[in-house]
Amino acid sequence: MSTFDALGLSPKLTKGLEKAGYTTPTPIQTQAIPHIMQGRDLMGLAQTGTGKTAAFGLPLLHRLLDIGHPPGPRNVRALILAPTRELVSQISDNLEVFTKGTPVKVVTITGGASIFRQSEKLARGADVLVATPGRLIDLLDRNALTLEMTGYLVLDEADQMLDMGFIHALKKIAKHLPMKRQTLLFSATMPKLIEDLAQTYLRDPIKVQVAPPGKPIEKIVQGVHFTPQGDKAKLLETYLKQHPGEMALVFGRTKHGSEKLMKLLVSWGFKAGSIHGNKSQNQRERTLNEFRDGTLDVLVATDVAARGIDISGVRHVYNYDMPNVPENYVHRIGRTARAGAEGKAVAFCAPAEMDEFKAVEKLLKQPIPVLGGAPWAMDAGAAAPRPGQNRGGQGRGKPMGQGKPAGQGKPKPQGQKPARPEGGTDAPRKAFRPRRSGNRSAA
Structure with a gap:
């Protein structure tokens, strides 16, 4: 029909x-x-x-x-x-x-x-x-x-x-x-x-x-850049400057980290905004409208927005932090290549995120092309701080074969609370625990 x-x-x-x-x-x-x-x-x-x-x-x-x-x-x-x-x-x-x-x-x-x-x-x-x-x-x-x-x-x-x-x-x-x-x-x-x-x-x-579960839209050009966690912000700046004026969506893991990244991008001269669970409904709608009408070029978001943004003009998606749930990678990058358009998705992978990265490739049943850096050794990943955790005293990871022996990094400061997970006011108080669990074409 x-x-x-x-x-x-x-x-x-x-x-x-x-x-x-x-x-x-x-x-x-x-x-x-x-x-x-x-x-x-x-x-x-x-x-x-x-x-x-x-x-x-x-x-x-x-x-x-x-x-x-x-x-x-x-x-x-x-x-x-x-x-x-x-x-x-x-x-x-x-x-x-x-x-x-x-x-x-x-x-x-x-x-x-x-x-x-x-x-x-x-x-x-x-x-x-x-x-x-x-x-x-x-x-x-x-x-x-x-x-x-x-x-x-x-x-x-x-x-x-x-x-x-x-x-x-x-x-x-x-x-x-x-x-x-x-x-x-x-x-x-x-x-x-x-x-x-x-x-x-x-x-x-x-x-x-109509398509195998977890399979991303074919028109999305994917890539991964292996980089120390502390170098991600400058790397993101480099990518954004390569495509001035084009709409970019950046996904972070935590509310606090996403807000901090947005403010840093604004200080560097980018027209950026953020949406996450700490924002009121009016704030989130206003920011989305500004992104949609071109007032903002960059939107930093947590997974609360991974399936709720239907803006055909998004050309680039950056996974600043790898998602905890591999299926969320598909939903994130699905915010580009809307309504038949083409799009690009770049993932930034720090040493501590190798498990998440491998889980994404396993879901996709294919490797993601490497755009920069080299895959991290698993021992370097095990010793590195997680994205969204305390970064004070965080050592920079090294590509495969260059990591420091375990136990030689700086100790983590004590007494700091871990970042709260995303959820927003609609999230229930008790989270469901399973580890695993993306519309404008007439919707």
Whole structure:
């Protein structure tokens, strides 16, 4: 099927898609939409940037349009859960495009915004509610809404939700949902935990997969530069100066480290901003808008933004710190090469990050081309401080065969607290512990 009309969608939706410039469905949309319109539970596996929002959003909107009357007070007809504020905002923005000219009402709720105003919106009911799990539970506890009439549940980026520790929140929300419903689960990866989640929430689901889990977009040119942790900032400066005026996204591991790096880049004359869990929702949205409209050239972010940024102009992604979870590497670099464009991704690997780097190559099932330096010896990696930990007294690592014998580095200062992990106000208090667990093409 080569058009949205051929998928059987309502003319009210296809007209809006045509006005917005969407004419040809992506593979995940072509495969998923017919099954969802038939009422089947579905598990969709697709890499970032493949149009998953439209894959579940369009058929849901099609079915909601058939109802013909508004929802009751505090009632929600369709619930879409996503792990981060940025992703919730992205989904909501896409749905607003799809619903333009229709009576379908979309409500968005996330942490960091006024819970009183969100309660007021929900008092009038919602056809579609897009939410982060934490804030949804807060509103359920206040009896600001009811899910008793919710006939559709979508879990988007389910693997990241599990990685961020939302499994207990999902269980609590599920108790408020009716047993008779249509459930859709979308994920970029398929670890054992996602299989268990699907068995718990989905009934006889159809499985749709358009690319091997973890496989990055083919148009992304990847590379790794082996460098001591203390040399990363100057190396990043060198790379950024090679592409002046081009949009670059830089990923750090911790909130504090990312903020410090952003301020350093600004002091060097770069138009840089940052988003992470210590920023308020308004601050994060303002910074994203400035990055989107070109006011900023460089955005420094933690993994809270890895799947929530859909900006077609991003040409470069720099993994300043290697991710703890190898799948997050794919989601990070998927922020470039959007909507068919090309992009480049460079990873900076310090001695202590060799384990993480090897885990990424194992996931990709192929080596990442070396752009500079030489792979670190494992003994050098074992002795080096971790990114995001105390750097006072940190010795510089050496390439393979040049490391100092263990125990000859400077001792670490005592009494300093380790950097807090990213999570933001929507993260649960108790993190889910598993080690392992990426949209603008009509979404």
